[in-house]
Amino acid sequence: MTDLRTDIIPAEQIFIKNGRDRSLNLKAICIFAATGFFLEKDTYFTDLEALQPATDYKFDSENKITDSKRYWEWNYSPRNLSLRQATEEFAHLFEKLTDENLRGKKIILPLSGGLDSRTQAAAVERNSDISCYSYKFENSFNETKYAKEICRIKNFNFSEYTIPSGYLWKVIDRLSCINHCYADFTHPRQIAVEEQIKDLGDIFYLGHWGDVLFDDMGVEDNLSFDVQSEILYKKIVKRSGTELASALWKYWELEGEFKDYFKERISDLLGEIKIDNANSRIRAFKSGYWAPRWTSANMKIFSELHPVYLPYYDNEMCRFICTIPEHLLAGRQIQIEYIKMKNPELAKVPWQTYDPLNLYNYKEFDRISRLPLRAFNKAKRIFRENILKKKLTLRNWEIQFKGEENQKHLERYLLKSDSLNRLVSKEIVKEFYDKFRNEDEVFYSHSVSMLLTLSVFTEKFMDEEIV
Numbered sequence: 001m002t003d004l005r006t007d008i009i010p011a012e013q014i015f016i017k018n019g020r021d022r023s024l025n026l027k028a029i030c031i032f033a034a035t036g037f038f039l040e041k042d043t044y045f046t047d048l049e050a051l052q053p054a055t056d057y058k059f060d061s062e063n064k065i066t067d068s069k070r071y072w073e074w075n076y077s078p079r080n081l082s083l084r085q086a087t088e089e090f091a092h093l094f095e096k097l098t099d100e101n102l103r104g105k106k107i108i109l110p111l112s113g114g115l116d117s118r119t120q121a122a123a124v125e126r127n128s129d130i131s132c133y134s135y136k137f138e139n140s141f142n143e144t145k146y147a148k149e150i151c152r153i154k155n156f157n158f159s160e161y162t163i164p165s166g167y168l169w170k171v172i173d174r175l176s177c178i179n180h181c182y183a184d185f186t187h188p189r190q191i192a193v194e195e196q197i198k199d200l201g202d203i204f205y206l207g208h209w210g211d212v213l214f215d216d217m218g219v220e221d222n223l224s225f226d227v228q229s230e231i232l233y234k235k236i237v238k239r240s241g242t243e244l245a246s247a248l249w250k251y252w253e254l255e256g257e258f259k260d261y262f263k264e265r266i267s268d269l270l271g272e273i274k275i276d277n278a279n280s281r282i283r284a285f286k287s288g289y290w291a292p293r294w295t296s297a298n299m300k301i302f303s304e305l306h307p308v309y310l311p312y313y314d315n316e317m318c319r320f321i322c323t324i325p326e327h328l329l330a331g332r333q334i335q336i337e338y339i340k341m342k343n344p345e346l347a348k349v350p351w352q353t354y355d356p357l358n359l360y361n362y363k364e365f366d367r368i369s370r371l372p373l374r375a376f377n378k379a380k381r382i383f384r385e386n387i388l389k390k391k392l393t394l395r396n397w398e399i400q401f402k403g404e405e406n407q408k409h410l411e412r413y414l415l416k417s418d419s420l421n422r423l424v425s426k427e428i429v430k431e432f433y434d435k436f437r438n439e440d441e442v443f444y445s446h447s448v449s450m451l452l453t454l455s456v457f458t459e460k461f462m463d464e465e466i467v
Contacts, residue, residue, distance in 0.1 A: 004057045008072060008318040009209065009291050011299050011310055013182060014051040015043060019064060022047040024423075024462075026252045031262055033248055033450045034241035036184055037294035039265060044181075044457065053292050074284030074318075076275045078325040086328045087337040093320055094311060094338070098123045098205075101309045106201035108306065109156070110134070110190070113146030113352025115335045116210030120311065121150050122342040124205075131200040135161040135193060137399055149349045159200065167192040168400040169409040172456065178304060181457035183297035184449045186396040191301050198305040206302065208295050210312040212286055213321045216279045216330035223278035229267045232282055236266070236290070238446040240432070247428050279326045287318070397445040401436075414451055419458035424451065 006014070028042035041049040051057060058067040081089075098120070107130040111117045124130055134147035144160040151158035168175075171191050179188075190197065219231060242259060249258035269289060275281040291313075302308045311317060321329075328334060336359050340347040347359040354362040401410055414420070414429050421429070429451055436444035 003059065004051070005071065006051050006053055006055050006057070007313070008054045008315045009287055009296070009310075009313045010051075010053055011296050011308060011313055012303070013292065013296060015048050016051060016059075016063065016065060018047055018049045026248075026254060027261065029454070030245040030249050030252075030254070030258050031265070033447075033454070034238065034245035034258070034262065035236050035294075036238055036241075036446070036450065037290065037297065038182060039289060039293065040269065044461070050293065053288055072319075074273060074275065074280075074288060075322050076277045076280035076326075077323050079323050081325060081328065083328055083333055083337060086324055087334050087341060090320070090334050091338055091342065093316060094119070095123050097311050097314050097316060101311075102128070102203065102205060105129070105203045107131070107203060107205050108133070108197060108201035109205045110197075110207070111147035111150055111158075113143060113350070113355070114207075114211070115214075115332055115339070115351070116207035116312065117147075118150060118339060118346060118349070119210065119335045120205055120207055121154055121156070122339050122346055123311075124154075124156075126155055129201070130205075131157040131159065133159040133161065133193075133197055133200060135163050135189065137163050137189075137394075138165050143352070146349060146352055150346060153343070153345050153349070157200075159196070161193045161196060163189045163192045163399065165399045165403060166406050166409070169406075175301070176456045176460055178300045179297050180461060181453050183294060184453045185456075186400055186445075186449050188298040188301050189396060194301065194305060202306055204302045204306055204308040206299075206308055206310045208299075208310055208312060209287070209291050210335070211332075212283060212291070213312055213317065214329055214335050215332050216326055217282040217286075219278050219282065221277050221279055221326055225271070228278050228282060229263065229270050232270060232285060233263055233266055235282075235286075237262075239442070240435075240444045240447040241450075244428075244432060244447040244450060247431070248424065251425055251428060277326055279329075280322075283321075395442075395445070397449055401445065401448060402441075410448070410452065413455040414448070417455045417459065419462065420451070420455040423454060423458050423462070 004014075023046045025042060025044060025046050028038055029044060031039050031042065038044075038050065041052060043050055052068070052070075054070055054072040056069050056071050057065055060066050102124070107124065107128060109117065109120060109124070109130055109132045111121065111132045111134050121132070132147060132151050134144040136143040148158055148160065150156075167189075168185055172185055175185055175188065175191055178191075219228070223231070245262070246258045249261075254261075270281065270285055273281050273284050273288075275284055299308065324334070336347075340359060350356050350358050351362050354365045357365055400406055411433075414433050415426075432444060432447040432451060436448045
């Protein structure tokens with residue numbers, strides 16, 4: 001390996017042997033169990049580390065790191081800008097990046113009812129060679145209607161797909177070979193339709209991380225460091241994650257308490273970010289540690305099919321966002337104003353979060369005048385679920401874990417896996433699976449998902465030689 005510079009937000013995890021004796025990194029696995037991603041350099045093993053963002057690396061002839069140095073740090077350097085000025089600057093940069101990276105390509109754009117992909121659709125010219133797609137869960141609400149309307153307005157090719165129940169068990173081997181179990185298997189539903197979407201074009205135009213860069217973190221700018229650290233902990237840890245991690249920590253007889261260890265790790269890493277503004281600092285933490293190790297973990301599902309371009313990951317976009325005052329980022333203002341400026345008709349398509357309202361009137365959502373409609377829609381949902389017994393599928397894990405057939409597959413990995421029991425006791429596995437089945441399936445779905453991931457890891461990779 002020659003010298004290497006990593007991107008500010010790397011789209012791919014790169015691992016390197018660090019020369020120590022090989023053993024399982026049990027503390028790192030506990031954090032993984034709690035959050036769904038590994039933190040900083042952590043991996044499953046003590047002699048393997050992940051290369052860090054925005055860093056220059058030097059290697060010797062045996063691919064061992066001889067030197068590393070950060071070439072860029074997240075910062076908050078706001079300029080005196082109006083919303084109009086910020087939007088115009090964003091428009092210039094976003095369209096420049098889009099043109100430079102997609103010109104002459106057959107573009108594949110996944111579209112949703114959110115703002116990130118709609119912003120991308122607005123930036124792409126009408127005469128571009130572009131195919132869009134959207135999908136919905138089997139037995140779910142019609143997610144694809146927003147994308148279909150956007151494509152009608154832009155005259156883009158459009159395909160819609162339904163993600164079938166239980167698709168995971170047909171692709172779990174392939175998915176584990178792609179992400180090496182560095183992310184759980186319930187989120188990347190695009191793998192269910194990879195054979196169809198790969199023929200739509202020759203480059204994926206992906207909108208990951210726009211919702212983090214172009215919004216506030218929902219806190220006061222002058223929040224104290226200790227409160228920032230506590231809020232970040234709560235943002236990162238998943239439901240039942242701490243409970244599972246603490247059970248593993250105790251079973252593996254690690255020193256102290258998991259919660260104390262993890263909070264100290266977060267506090268130390270947050271303290272290295274030299275930003276006073278709380279919203280900007282939390283965004284920097286998420287962009288430096290969450291995006292590269294969670295969002296990017298499944299990016300290879302796309303890149304195995306075609307090259308990818310992520311405008312919100314672009315180094316220029318990261319540098320740009322550090323210069324925008326937080327009050328202009330709050331509430332997705334820049335993206336909203338850009339879409340309204342670029343294509344008013346696109347802005348009139350309902351925003352999924354506030355449906356049936358759009359980018360012109362979404363602020364009316366909480367007004368008293370809208371309460372009757374919201375109450376009516378809620379009543380319809382209750383009637384459908386409680387009287388007609390037709391509950392909509394809303395979450396990724398539901399189509400993979402619920403139902404008799406899914407249950408058989410899940411129990412094969414959790415309750416009948418000798419390899420998993422080399423790492424996690426049968427008692428812990430059964431305890432959390434029983435809580436999922438009999439107490440609170442929503443709360444314990446994360447724990448079950450992580451135990452499934454660990455089961456596949458132990459079966460495929462725990463004894464694998466690291467190259």
